[in-house]
Amino acid sequence: MKIIMIGSHLRTTGGITRVIKNYLQGGLGDKVDLEFFPTYYGSNHIINILYFIKQYLKLYFNLVLFKKKYDIAHIHMSYRGSFIRKKYIIRLLNRLNIKIILHMHGSEFKDFFNESTDNQKKEIKDTLNKATIILALGEQWKKYYQTISKAHVISLDNAVFPKINNTLxxxxxxxxxxxxxxxxxxxxxxxxxxxxxxxxxxxxxxxxxxxxxxxxxxxxxxxxxxxxxxxxxxxxxxxxxxxxxxxxxxxxxxxxxxxxxxxxxxxxxxxxxxxxxxxxxxxxxxxxxxxxxxxxxxxxxxxxxxxxxxxxxxxxxxxxxxxxxxxxxxxxxxxxxxxxxxxxxxxxxx
Structure with missing residues (x-):
């Protein structure tokens, strides 16, 4: 299987990056043919925009001009800026019939959706509906995404490495x-x-x-x-x-x-x-x-x-x-x- 995983650059901080690092360090690349593709650099606003444009064009050329093949795109998405970036990528992948797993992380996604205009809500729903599967963090979020998307929603818990703590x-x-x-x-x-x-x-x-x-x-x-x-x-x-x-x-x-x-x-x-x-x-x-x-x-x-x-x-x-x-x-x-x-x-x- 050829998988492209799309998310924030590994230099960034936060829970999404921790999830991706755990998957990479846990050996996902040993189980499938995995390519990690960052679209957010975690710097100032202008640099982030320029970085996304560069990465989007790189992905477009690879897929459209050079006919690079992926079986599945595993996309880590949050809300606001993350959603805006990923919606363009999702549209591109959807046109090329690449199956999409949309791994949702946003703790404020409900607020993001509720504060959106009617047209923006429609765009959010249309974007979610292009996913083959939506991965939600727990049953509560699964139920929520089922109310705003027709995509198949699965609950998948976050995970970490077991530790040994012998501190007195x-x-x-x-x-x-x-x-x-x-x-x-x-x-x-x-x-x-x-x-x-x-x-x-x-x-x-x-x-x-x-x-x-x-x-x-x-x-x-x-x-x-x-x-x-x-x-x-x-x-x-x-x-x-x-x-x-x-x-x-x-x-x-x-x-x-x-x-x-x-x-x-x-x-x-x-x-x-x-x-x-x-x-x-x-x-x-x-x-x-x-x-x-x-x-x-x-x-x-x-x-x-x-x-x-x-x-x-x-x-x-x-x-x-x-x-x-x-x-x-x-x-x-x-x-x-x-x-x-x-x-x-x-x-x-x-």
Missing amino acids: PEEKVYITTMGVLSNRKGTYDLIETALKIKGKIDPKYKFLIAGDGEVEKVKSKVKELNLEDLFIIPGWISDQEKIDEIYRKSIIYVLPSYNEGMPMSILEAMSYGLPIISTNVGSISSVVEEDNGFIINPGDTEILVNLLIDLLNDQSKIKLFEENNRNKISEKYNVYVSLDKIVSLYKSIL
Whole structure:
């Protein structure tokens, strides 16, 4: 099988890139004849536009002039700019009768669709309908895409590599979150939580918020509230060894988001055995259940404070959640299991 996988350049940050890297590192290229084709460079707006034009022309010439053949195009798509770029590629592939798997990642796709004009909504639906199969992140997103597309929709969970974490309990001191620092991710809810919890937990525990976005604004807010002793805000971390060290020294992973798909950061944290506290948005509630963490409503900082205090004082529950999370990753959210499903899907399409 000749497969072209289309997505963001591997230099970019974020969950989509992590998914693609996991597929590549997990050996998808050993199972099929795979070519990875980036269409987004992750730089400033002008460079991104020029890069896309260059890549689109390259793809057009390869397919139309040089008659390069692909059996399937596996396209990773989000919303807004990602949708605009991919719709042109989808039109080209559709005209050439190349089968399309549209792998949807956008945590804000519902907002993107709802805020669109009637003509834009029609264009979105027409684009989705050109897919042979839409891959949705969990059953909740599957049901949503079935309401706006006639394409066949399949639920496929994100996946990560299983890990071994032998860090001693007394060395685990971080209450961690990773991603974009923003209102959408609940960053400021974490600051409010820290304000309410200060003096009620062992001072060895620190909130570690790693990521890009509103880093300086968050630091200013923490300083304004005199919470600098409770926070570590390192910015975006690209060094995998440093990320690994943070997860290993973490005791709880918190993601109080207001909308999500299926966050890779939660799965990564689970792979290290971390208990999860997150919100009932996207497909999170299908991943975080009673045996491995807690689900709250977005913005409910009172419950978040109580859960953190109770969990930090209950090492037996933390140990139980650790074991359950490692098992979940190994059995259900394992990259190697996911790759087998992907290859089976390719075969079924052909």
